Amino acid sequence: MLVTESRAQLRARLRAVRKALSAPQQQQAGAAIARQLFQLTEVANARMVAAYLANDGEPSLGPTISQAWQEKIQITLPVLHPFTGKHLLFLQYHQHSVMTTNRFNIAEPVLSCPAVVPLGNHDVILMPLVGFDAAGNRLGMGGGFYDRTLAALPDKHRPALIGIAHTCQQVDNLPVQNWDIPCDVIVTPHTCIRP
Ligand SMILES: Nc1ncnc2c1ncn2[C@@H]1O[C@H](COP(=O)(O)OP(=O)(O)OP(=O)(O)O)[C@@H](O)[C@H]1O
Numbered sequence: 055m056l057v058t059e060s061r062a063q064l065r066a067r068l069r070a071v072r073k074a075l076s077a078p079q080q081q082q083a084g085a086a087i088a089r090q091l092f093q094l095t096e097v098a099n100a101r102m103v104a105a106y107l108a109n110d111g112e113p114s115l116g117p118t119i120s121q122a123w124q125e126k127i128q129i130t131l132p133v134l135h136p137f138t139g140k141h142l143l144f145l146q147y148h149q150h151s152v153m154t155t156n157r158f159n160i161a162e163p164v165l166s167c168p169a170v171v172p173l174g175n176h177d178v179i180l181m182p183l184v185g186f187d188a189a190g191n192r193l194g195m196g197g198g199f200y201d202r203t204l205a206a207l208p209d210k211h212r213p214a215l216i217g218i219a220h221t222c223q224q225v226d227n228l229p230v231q232n233w234d235i236p237c238d239v240i241v242t243p244h245t246c247i248r249p
């Protein structure tokens with residue numbers, strides 16, 4: 055990585071790299087990430103896991119979600135908060151969830167208050183990212199959605215924050231800001247990095 059690269063430049067470069075992965079590479083990555091995740095005690099013992107639906111070349115959590123459902127682990131998905139600007143809600147997600155498309159053209163469950171799962175009821179939050187480093191720092195898409203939402207993380211029952219990435223998304227030293235929430239673990243198809 056060039057030390058002079060700004061966050062915006064890094065985002066553009068790393069998004070292009072992950073988008074250039076072929077369909078078979080993406081498929082293998084999604085399967086390998088599921089295998090890695092279920093080796094983690096945080097995931098194997100979880101009852102409630104926040105996932106995401108892949109967009110923009112992010113690794114697919116499809117195999118992970120399927121296995122979680124088989125193992126009776128409940129899955130939630132992020133939904134754009136309708137009132138609080140740039141925050142996320144997490145809603146229960148199952149095979150029969152009614153879906154809609156948000157303003158970023160990403161599928162999300164239709165908002166329904168009984169389906170909202172509070173942040174602190176999760177055991178694990180799986181987060182997409184654009185870039186990461188070995189210290190667990192995370193660069194997202196630039197909206198600050200996860201940072202804002204996770205700033206309200208409860209202390210008592212704090213979910214494990216697991217960043218999901220392709221190997222090519224690692225950089226040496228990510229330029230971080232004081233609002234950036236780091237990951238406890240980063241899982242790629244080949245490694246599990248615990249800072
Ligand atoms: N806790 C917070 N409260 C208010 N604003 C915040 C907070 N966290 C981040 N922001 C704002 O969000 C904007 C984007 O932040 P940042 O560049 O870190 O996004 P990101 O980490 O790439 O995105 P995301 O969190 O959606 O993955 C920044 O302008 C920042 O000021």
Ligand SMILES: [Mg+2]
Nearest residue numbers: 194201234235
């Ligand atoms: Mg951030």
